[in-house]
Amino acid sequence: MGDGIQVAKLEEKELRLSEDEVSHLALDIGGSLIKMVYFSSSSSCSSDDQENGFIRDGTNGSSGNLEYRINSFGWSGTTVGKKTEGGGAFKFADLFKEKLGIILDKEITLPPSLLKVIKHSSLWKNVSNEWQCTVKPLPIWTVKNYVQIDHKDLYPYLLVNVGSGVSMIKVDGDNEFERVSGTSVGGGTFWGLGKLLTKCKSFDELLELSHQGNNRVIDMLVGDIYGGTGYSKIGLTSTTIASSFGKAVSENKELEDYRTEDVARSLLRMISNNIGQIAYLNALRFGLKRIFFGGFFIRQSDEAFHTIFLFRTTYSYLTPELSFGFRLRLPSQAIKYTAT
Ligand SMILES: Nc1ncnc2c1ncn2[C@@H]1O[C@H](COP(=O)(O)OP(=O)(O)OP(=O)(O)O)[C@@H](O)[C@H]1O
Numbered sequence: 001m002g003d004g005i006q007v008a009k010l011e012e013k014e015l016r017l018s019e020d021e022v023s024h025l026a027l028d029i030g031g032s033l034i035k036m037v038y039f040s041s042s043s044s045c046s047s048d049d050q051e052n053g054f055i056r057d058g059t060n061g062s063s064g065n066l067e068y069r070i071n072s073f074g075w076s077g078t079t080v081g082k083k084t085e086g087g088g089a090f091k092f093a094d095l096f097k098e099k100l101g102i103i104l105d106k107e108i109t110l111p112p113s114l115l116k117v118i119k120h121s122s123l124w125k126n127v128s129n130e131w132q133c134t135v136k137p138l139p140i141w142t143v144k145n146y147v148q149i150d151h152k153d154l155y156p157y158l159l160v161n162v163g164s165g166v167s168m169i170k171v172d173g174d175n176e177f178e179r180v181s182g183t184s185v186g187g188g189t190f191w192g193l194g195k196l197l198t199k200c201k202s203f204d205e206l207l208e209l210s211h212q213g214n215n216r217v218i219d220m221l222v223g224d225i226y227g228g229t230g231y232s233k234i235g236l237t238s239t240t241i242a243s244s245f246g247k248a249v250s251e252n253k254e255l256e257d258y259r260t261e262d263v264a265r266s267l268l269r270m271i272s273n274n275i276g277q278i279a280y281l282n283a284l285r286f287g288l289k290r291i292f293f294g295g296f297f298i299r300q301s302d303e304a305f306h307t308i309f310l311f312r313t314t315y316s317y318l319t320p321e322l323s324f325g326f327r328l329r330l331p332s333q334a335i336k337y338t339a340t
């Protein structure tokens with residue numbers, strides 16, 4: 001049996017791997033999450049994964065308590081190929097060496113690894129132009145299409161990696177790229193601020209809460225300012241958010257008086273909108289026609305991605321030629337949202 005790719009769930013449990021089981025190990029130690037992939041000869045993974053050469057789902061523990069995890073790591077292989085990415089590969093290199101006797105082969109995730117992923121043909125190979133489905137419950141963005149990406153017409157594009165923070169990279173060719181922008185208001189902001197505001201214990205809980213909320217309870221909308229008319233003259237709709245959390249200014253309420261669901265929803269919309277806007281402006285800045293979004297923040301949340309896409313639909317009259325909103329969800333396909 002050939003090598004298989006295993007995705008390990010670190011969770012809160014100790015993970016024990018032996019050299020016999022693992023031929024290669026790769027870690028991506030980010031600001032919020034550790035992603036781990038290992039190649040095993042005793043494979044029980046699906047043929048699909050082996051064929052694609054990608055992991056199906058690599059969400060693992062948070063990187064906050066990595067020191068504890070390294071100390072309790074039962075594996076001490078030295079001959080295994082060990083590849084690490086992300087800022088943590090640098091930060092924790094000494095700890096890996098001291099505690100585990102492992103010298104890390106470091107690579108900065110952004111952008112070389114991600115670029116390889118985008119270029120990799122298997123990412124797009126099952127993509128169909130015809131496939132469509134209805135996205136609920138968001139009436140404006142009702143159609144999403146899987147799209148075929150022409151590899152010969154890939155560049156230039158903007159890569160927006162939404163992790164703890166957000167990096168925006170202009171990619172001009174196979175190995176030609178430049179980090180052109182970023183924002184500290186990203187996935188870590190949603191998780192961190194959301195935790196403080198709602199007392200949620202986990203990201204999943206916070207995300208789930210946000211799906212049940214109504215942002216209009218706290219956000220000030222254009223219609224709240226203009227009333228029924230007038231806003232169309234400045235190219236806005238009554239439901240566009242004029243000011244995130246703006247209603248809280250004039251209402252005589254404390255945080256506890258708002259439903260945590262609504263707080264979480266406003267936060268998600270605020271952060272996603274901001275990312276959409278900055279991505280959009282950077283695409284305009286460099287005349288880029290295509291934007292890819294990656295990172296675990298949008299991977300996990302359709303709502304976040306929809307909100308980013310909404311930004312595009314709101315301002316589509318400005319740049320009709322811009323293809324906005326290709327989502328990277330490994331190993332599945334790119335999804336393009338189309339306004340109806
Ligand atoms: N199960 C999850 N647990 C925690 N955060 C999650 C989860 N799923 C998605 N996220 C979101 O993904 C973000 C982390 O994304 P990602 O793993 O791409 O970045 P990172 O590599 O940790 O950070 P960076 O690249 O900025 O160093 C979190 O801040 C959170 O918003």
Ligand SMILES: CC(C)(CO)[C@@H](O)C(=O)NCCC(=O)O
Binds near residue numbers: 031165168182183184
């Ligand atoms: C620091 C990184 C690159 C770590 O991946 C990321 O979290 C990021 O791009 N933060 C935003 C930094 C800024 O541009 O303000």
